[in-house]
Amino acid sequence: MKKHLAVVALVLLSAVARSATAPAATPKYVDPTQVDADFAIQGEYAGNLSVDGDTMQLGIQVVALGKGRFLGVAYEGGLPGAGWTKDKPARAEAQLKDGVVKFVAENGIGLLQNGKLTVQNPDGKQLGVLPRVARKSQTEGQKPPAGAVVLFDGTPPSLENWRGGRMTDDGLLMQGTTSKRTFRDHKLHCEFRLAYQPEDRGQGRSNSGLYVQGRYEIQILDSFGLEGKQNESGGIYSVKDPDVNMCFPPLVWQTYDIDFTAAKYDASGQRTANPRITVRHNGIVVHKDVELPGDRNTTAAPVKAGSEPGPIYLQDHGCPVRYRNIWVEER
Numbered sequence: 001m002k003k004h005l006a007v008v009a010l011v012l013l014s015a016v017a018r019s020a021t022a023p024a025a026t027p028k029y030v031d032p033t034q035v036d037a038d039f040a041i042q043g044e045y046a047g048n049l050s051v052d053g054d055t056m057q058l059g060i061q062v063v064a065l066g067k068g069r070f071l072g073v074a075y076e077g078g079l080p081g082a083g084w085t086k087d088k089p090a091r092a093e094a095q096l097k098d099g100v101v102k103f104v105a106e107n108g109i110g111l112l113q114n115g116k117l118t119v120q121n122p123d124g125k126q127l128g129v130l131p132r133v134a135r136k137s138q139t140e141g142q143k144p145p146a147g148a149v150v151l152f153d154g155t156p157p158s159l160e161n162w163r164g165g166r167m168t169d170d171g172l173l174m175q176g177t178t179s180k181r182t183f184r185d186h187k188l189h190c191e192f193r194l195a196y197q198p199e200d201r202g203q204g205r206s207n208s209g210l211y212v213q214g215r216y217e218i219q220i221l222d223s224f225g226l227e228g229k230q231n232e233s234g235g236i237y238s239v240k241d242p243d244v245n246m247c248f249p250p251l252v253w254q255t256y257d258i259d260f261t262a263a264k265y266d267a268s269g270q271r272t273a274n275p276r277i278t279v280r281h282n283g284i285v286v287h288k289d290v291e292l293p294g295d296r297n298t299t300a301a302p303v304k305a306g307s308e309p310g311p312i313y314l315q316d317h318g319c320p321v322r323y324r325n326i327w328v329e330e331r
Contacts, residue, residue: 116129
């Protein structure tokens with residue numbers, strides 16, 4: 001009997017293990033023209049409300065959660081990086097029904113239909129209508145200055161600048177590659193596009209990462225509408241949260257502009273200064289002259305901390321993130 005129970009237990013444990021290692025496939029969209037119906041609803045909405053005779057600005061991020069379900073995040077003063085007061089945002093989930101997504105929060109109601117979000121007070125009085133907005137980074141498409149090292153510009157020759165580099169048919173660099181060139185002090189410009197993965201969550205939602213010198217990761221993740229932590233987009237992984245979560249919706253081009261100062265060492269090999277970094281996400285400073293740990297690299301970095309120059313590494317975390325317009329200005 002005990003032997004029989006042991007066999008049953010092993011079978012059950014095996015089934016659990018298979019379930020944990022091989023979850024059901026979820027959709028991962030990389031082409032903005034090949035998406036589900038929820039994609040057109042997801043996005044940012046912003047405008048003015050009239051509250052007790054006063055005018056106030058409000059920004060709302062609507063996040064697709066899959067199968068007609070959405071998260072609404074409301075920011076007083078405007079969207080992150082565009083007026084938000086930094087007060088705690090209101091959050092509410094809702095299901096698409098009869099063409100309308102109805103968010104109900106403590107301080108109000110949002111009715112999303114036909115590309116507009118109507119905001120009401122708790123009693124149902126209309127306060128204003130917020131149109132859908134499409135923000136664009138002010139550094140998107142920025143051309144490299146004279147003398148810069150162009151690492152990728154969408155051409156086959158630029159693909160040769162990468163170890164294990166792969167390019168899509170439409171000229172985009174795929175995740176999971178390392179630059180052949182290495183760098184010390186430099187400015188880096190990189191544009192990336194998150195996959196649309198509405199049914200995934202957390203670190204499984206369009207995860208990649210840009211490693212400066214192959215040592216220090218600036219996280220890349222679909223953290224649209226999230227709080228903005230060190231393991232989300234703009235965060236210095238395992239080191240520091242971004243000052244503001246500037247993540248745009250997936251399948252929208254985003255930018256990182258990074259100023260990096262390498263660690264300094266004396267003639268005997270002793271470190272005299274730790275590395276420092278400033279990061280702009282979609283044109284907004286999210287880290288200003290932050291001191292990085294000089295005695296260690298961030299989690300999962302392929303290059304250990306040290307005095308040697310290091311490459312640009314674009315992590316493959318199992319999600320189809322795309323890159324373009326990558327260049328470095330050495331200092």
